Amino acid sequence: MPRPILATVHPEALRHNLQRARDCAPDSQVMAVVKANAYGHGIERCFDALRAADGFALLDLDEAQRLRALDWRGPILLLEGVFEPRDLELCSRLHLWHAVHCTEQIDWLAAHKTQVPHRVFLKLNSGMNRLGFTPAAFRSAWARLNALPQVDEISFMTHFSDADGPRGIAHQVAVFEAATADLPGERSLANSAAILRHATSPLRGSGNGHLAADWVREGISLYGSAPDYPQHSAADWGLLPTMTLSSRLIGVQQLRAGDTVGYGSTFTAEGDLRVGVVACGYADGYPRVAPTGTPILVAGQRTRTLGRVSMDMLAVDLTPVPEAGIGAEVVLWGRSATGAVLPIDEVARAAGTLSYELMCAVAPRVPFAAVA
Numbered sequence: 001m002p003r004p005i006l007a008t009v010h011p012e013a014l015r016h017n018l019q020r021a022r023d024c025a026p027d028s029q030v031m032a033v034v035k036a037n038a039y040g041h042g043i044e045r046c047f048d049a050l051r052a053a054d055g056f057a058l059l060d061l062d063e064a065q066r067l068r069a070l071d072w073r074g075p076i077l078l079l080e081g082v083f084e085p086r087d088l089e090l091c092s093r094l095h096l097w098h099a100v101h102c103t104e105q106i107d108w109l110a111a112h113k114t115q116v117p118h119r120v121f122l123k124l125n126s127g128m129n130r131l132g133f134t135p136a137a138f139r140s141a142w143a144r145l146n147a148l149p150q151v152d153e154i155s156f157m158t159h160f161s162d163a164d165g166p167r168g169i170a171h172q173v174a175v176f177e178a179a180t181a182d183l184p185g186e187r188s189l190a191n192s193a194a195i196l197r198h199a200t201s202p203l204r205g206s207g208n209g210h211l212a213a214d215w216v217r218e219g220i221s222l223y224g225s226a227p228d229y230p231q232h233s234a235a236d237w238g239l240l241p242t243m244t245l246s247s248r249l250i251g252v253q254q255l256r257a258g259d260t261v262g263y264g265s266t267f268t269a270e271g272d273l274r275v276g277v278v279a280c281g282y283a284d285g286y287p288r289v290a291p292t293g294t295p296i297l298v299a300g301q302r303t304r305t306l307g308r309v310s311m312d313m314l315a316v317d318l319t320p321v322p323e324a325g326i327g328a329e330v331v332l333w334g335r336s337a338t339g340a341v342l343p344i345d346e347v348a349r350a351a352g353t354l355s356y357e358l359m360c361a362v363a364p365r366v367p368f369a370a371v372a
């Protein structure tokens, strides 16, 4: 029998979460963001559930090729554009849309020989200061692109730094609207947090009528996680978990007062305590920094981790599940066979990180269950 750790993707939850974005932004087309191998879920595993999206967004050319190999003929947007001139050949061949965020990318396009003019998304740096042209440089970038025979359609994009937090998006929307005001073309602004928190205002019904009809880029909420946890939970947003990381108990220890658990003896029992040992450790992608008390499900019951996470194992408190023994189901995050759910956001928070990182970190040695 293989080691009992297993990751499971829930396609019906992906479908449901995609529909949630549609409900929030009914006038927009939805790009499913599947970068980082669909946030660790596996592009091929998610594809069927996500083919109802209007397009896909990602950044590895290899992942774009995999989508085309799945016979996806609709839009694919390269969020970071091309990394070197010869990537443009693949864009021409596979009909990829690509972001243009720096003058070098325009130079490469100008030198690119193609029969197939490209659709590009000119990216504005509206305050994130990661990728994009400054407002001052934006118009001349547009004018250069507009004059290129290699380009047949120019759309506009920007990315929000604070859609999930108190600073919000209004300041960046204002910068975007000023920079793009009279330029023709489709717009794409919103990530998951903006879709859920701000899609009804000011994006919709703002002075710029384009914003409603264009493209939103849904990432993390597609994967069932609340972008603004803990202010809102996934359940608050009506999102369902799309990934379960599960394993089983492979050992049980009976502790007495003063006994300790694991490396560094960081946990000491105050009295009699039954401890379960789970086949899951940091080499599986579970965060080593998750402290004693991180939530976990055993046989569908919520309990807590104890002591340090080691490479291949971690320990849990069996007090709430006195009947659980070797072979009992353990859910690190996601959904138990009993129907109980442990939101990945809660585990991430306990470990001082975000669900994004946990999903993307599931290790290659963890097998995925076949998706029906």
Ligand SMILES: *Cc1c(COP(=O)(O)O)cnc(C)c1O
Pocket: 033, 035, 079, 159, 190, 191, 192, 193, 217, 218, 219, 220, 221, 227
């Ligand atoms: C990753 C990414 C998104 C999706 O962000 P979420 O917070 O996961 O919804 C959208 N746009 C760009 C440019 C991205 O890089």
